[in-house]
Amino acid sequence: MIQISRTGIRNLASNDTVYARGLQYYKENRIVSATYSNAAKQYRMVVKGNYNYSVTVDEQEDGSFDYNCNCPSRLKDQGACKHVVAALLFILKYQERTLMSESKSPEERKVMQVIDYFLAQEDTIMVGETFQLDVTINIPTILKKDTGRAFISLHGGSNRKYKIQTIKKFLSNIYYNENFAIGKEFRFIHGESTFDKTSQAVLDYLLELYEIQEIIDSTHFSKIFSKSEVTITKNMLIKLLDTLHGSSFSLALYGKAYSNVHFLRENPKIS
Structure with missing residues (x-):
């Protein structure tokens, strides 16, 4: 034993x-x-x-x-x-x-x-405030096999959501267990603050990208993180959509904006 x-x-x-x-x-x-x-x-x-x-x-x-x-x-x-x-x-x-x-x-x-x-x-872990991440996915053109790209942006907070202007720095703070503040109300304290279940799943998805970048020479991944956006391929997008399954997100598709979007791997119910 x-x-x-x-x-x-x-x-x-x-x-x-x-x-x-x-x-x-x-x-x-x-x-x-x-x-x-x-x-x-x-x-x-x-x-x-x-x-x-x-x-x-x-x-x-x-x-x-x-x-x-x-x-x-x-x-x-x-x-x-x-x-x-x-x-x-x-x-x-x-x-x-x-x-x-x-x-x-x-x-x-x-x-x-x-x-x-x-x-x-x-x-039992004592936790402070629980925050949420709102995800926006921008698909400007048809995603072809090798060349198409989609873009992720985030808003975070609790009652009020703030746009995360530098996603790489945001992920770095969480990865290295640092406290940070975005705006007046989004104050994350390591060891106390948490994210809700869906937000944590999205965060884990992004942290894996960040972690790989930190392990491998960052120049290979310099095009993934660009200030307030994360650039992803078609396969990476599918992985993100599976992560968001059942949860709402915002979508900019070919220049048109949609809110409260849900991703389903099934035929939608039509009433």
Whole structure:
């Protein structure tokens, strides 16, 4: 059995934000498959982010373990990524439930339930204000296979939305856990402020683009971020639309503006 605890997992994470995101992934049941090889003493899991990432956790004889994830952040950050955090929390919960099921007497099970309750309180994260991102997609011309481009712009805030004038700086602030303010009312405090579920999904999508740019020579991606817009290809647009599935966004299509647009991979219902 792996010697693991919530505090240990938090300490393994590359930073508190990564731990919080991994905890969120775990609570959202982002682990889509999990297997254990008794012969190899290895857990293998698939964690769903914007893409499916493979996490392996190898159990050592002394109870320690090694882990690996095939996401891009492993090339840059020291410590466990959010996918590994989610996987380790999954293993921890599995081991706790196994231990509880092996408890023989009702008294022992009651004690384990009480311990499990108080351990779960460690997962509670104090958060401040929750913000939203409003997405605008601009498709000026027909998207051909190789040459067509679409453009993303963002407004962010809570009651009042502010246009994000420099998206790359905005993503950099979030990526490096920095506090920032846009306008008078959009004040993001690292470790306290959050984004709603849909906005966080969009943010994860954009942060992956930013992360790849930071890992690879930025000159290769100099045309992606241009002040208040992100330039994307047809395939990148489809990925974004899948991320926005079920949520509204604004669309500028061939020079005409549309609001409250929804993307569906099905025939629309006509009444």
